[in-house]
Amino acid sequence: MSATVSIPTILRTHTGGEKQVKAEGSTLQEVITDLEANHPGIKDRLVTDGALHRFVNVYVNDEDVRFAGGLDAQVPDGGTVTILPAVAGGAR
Amino acid sequence: MARYESLIHALGDTPLVGLPSFSPAPHVRLWAKLEDRNPTGSIKDRPALRMIEQAEADGRLTPGCTILEPTSGNTGISLAMAAKLKGYEIVCVMPENTSAERRQLLEMYGASIIFSPAAGGSNQAVATAKEIAAQHPDWVMLYQYGNPGNALAHYEGTGPEILRDMPTITHFVAGLGTTGTLVGTGRYLREHKPDCQIIAAEPRYGELVYGLRNIAEGFVPELYDPDVLTGRYSVGAYDALRRTRQLVEQEGIFAGISSGAILHAALGQAEKAAGGGDEADIVMVVCDGGWKYLSTGAYTGTLEEAAEALEGQLWA
Numbered sequence: 547m548s549a550t551v552s553i554p555t556i557l558r559t560h561t562g563g564e565k566q567v568k569a570e571g572s573t574l575q576e577v578i579t580d581l582e583a584n585h586p587g588i589k590d591r592l593v594t595d596g597a598l599h600r601f602v603n604v605y606v607n608d609e610d611v612r613f614a615g616g617l618d619a620q621v622p623d624g625g626t627v628t629i630l631p632a633v634a635g636g637a638r
Numbered sequence: 639m640a641r642y643e644s645l646i647h648a649l650g651d652t653p654l655v656g657l658p659s660f661s662p663a664p665h666v667r668l669w670a671k672l673e674d675r676n677p678t679g680s681i682k683d684r685p686a687l688r689m690i691e692q693a694e695a696d697g698r699l700t701p702g703c704t705i706l707e708p709t710s711g712n713t714g715i716s717l718a719m720a721a722k723l724k725g726y727e728i729v730c731v732m733p734e735n736t737s738a739e740r741r742q743l744l745e746m747y748g749a750s751i752i753f754s755p756a757a758g759g760s761n762q763a764v765a766t767a768k769e770i771a772a773q774h775p776d777w778v779m780l781y782q783y784g785n786p787g788n789a790l791a792h793y794e795g796t797g798p799e800i801l802r803d804m805p806t807i808t809h810f811v812a813g814l815g816t817t818g819t820l821v822g823t824g825r826y827l828r829e830h831k832p833d834c835q836i837i838a839a840e841p842r843y844g845e846l847v848y849g850l851r852n853i854a855e856g857f858v859p860e861l862y863d864p865d866v867l868t869g870r871y872s873v874g875a876y877d878a879l880r881r882t883r884q885l886v887e888q889e890g891i892f893a894g895i896s897s898g899a900i901l902h903a904a905l906g907q908a909e910k911a912a913g914g915g916d917e918a919d920i921v922m923v924v925c926d927g928g929w930k931y932l933s934t935g936a937y938t939g940t941l942e943e944a945a946e947a948l949e950g951q952l953w954a
Binding site for chain 1: 708759760761763764783815838840842843845847848849850851852853854855856857858859864867868869870871872873
């Protein structure tokens with residue numbers, strides 16, 4: 547199961563500057579494990595005490611994983627995984 | 639009765655209109671609550687006025703006070719209008735990469751603006767505003783990201799109006815920013831209809847906006863209560879623009895770009911519902927009209943050109 551993972555600017559030090567990388571896994575947990583194997587150090591930036599870091603948002607096929615099973619969220623073959631830091635966002 | 643004491647009183651009770659052309663199946667219907675039909679043209683009139691009234695009741699706001707707020711647009715415009723009518727000064731802190739119309743409107747209403755850097759978007763505006771608040775203890779920062787009055791405005795206004803007009807509601811879809819609309823309206827709706835889906839459409843911006851120096855600079859609004867939501871979807875500029883244009887082309891509704899993002903998420907829910915057999919009434923929010931976004935190129939040229947023009951901007 548292969549997914550395309552979008553890496554935010556602040557984590558690209560782990561991917562040699564790449565903004566998109568491939569990862570294998572059928573759950574988010576597996577994808578993160580595969581990311582860590584290829585890009586050491588990235589896991590600690592994403593996961594704290596067995597859960598996603600408070601200020602990190604992850605979307606599988608544009609759905610926030612916290613509403614789709616968290617680290618157990620299913621990642622379909624060919625799916626997208628988007629990692630973004632939590633920001634106050636736009637025009638309020 | 640459509641007569642009111644002044645503009646501030648003509649708040650809320652906005653129309654709920656059907657979107658028949660977007661219905662994917664006869665048993666699935668979409669509806670838009672037109673929040674541009676508010677005193678300054680956006681849903682933010684609700685939380686802005688509620689926060690001011692609460693502060694007045696608490697004695698925090700007295701004649702001649704200065705209001706301070708991190709806001710890149712609608713909330714600042716709402717607060718500035720109310721401040722003008724009620725006799726307060728107002729200072730808005732906003733990122734430098736927001737549309738020209740916002741700045742013009744704020745200045746027209748008499749607000750002073752302090753610009754924060756584009757990188758890091760509203761996180762930086764919030765941080766800057768907090769610093770300024772510390773330096774000016776006599777200024778009153780209402781703080782839309784954490785002020786319970788924000789969510790309460792929707793719990794007491796938006797939610798009840800929706801349930802009154804659409805008792806068969808199955809889904810509520812709105813934008814996620816301060817989280818006030820979703821948390822306030824969502825709480826009300828789920829209290830009265832526990833099975834109602836509460837769906838967040840979160841704008842996904844270009845890289846610049848996420849250009850934090852480290853994860854610790856991240857920010858989650860104090861109002862956010864994820865337990866109220868049942869789903870949260872990220873929507874990029876291209877999809878938001880595509881839907882915003884469809885909204886005016888198919889239904890004649892000229893809305894801001896966040897409304898396009900919301901429609902995109904609502905249509906996703908509509909597709910799911912169409913596959914099932916149950917009736918669905920999906921209510922989405924139109925936050926504001928498209929006027930403030932004309933200069934962004936959102937409504938002209940190709941979608942690709944328009945999406946690219948929005949790349950560095952806080953378009954919602």
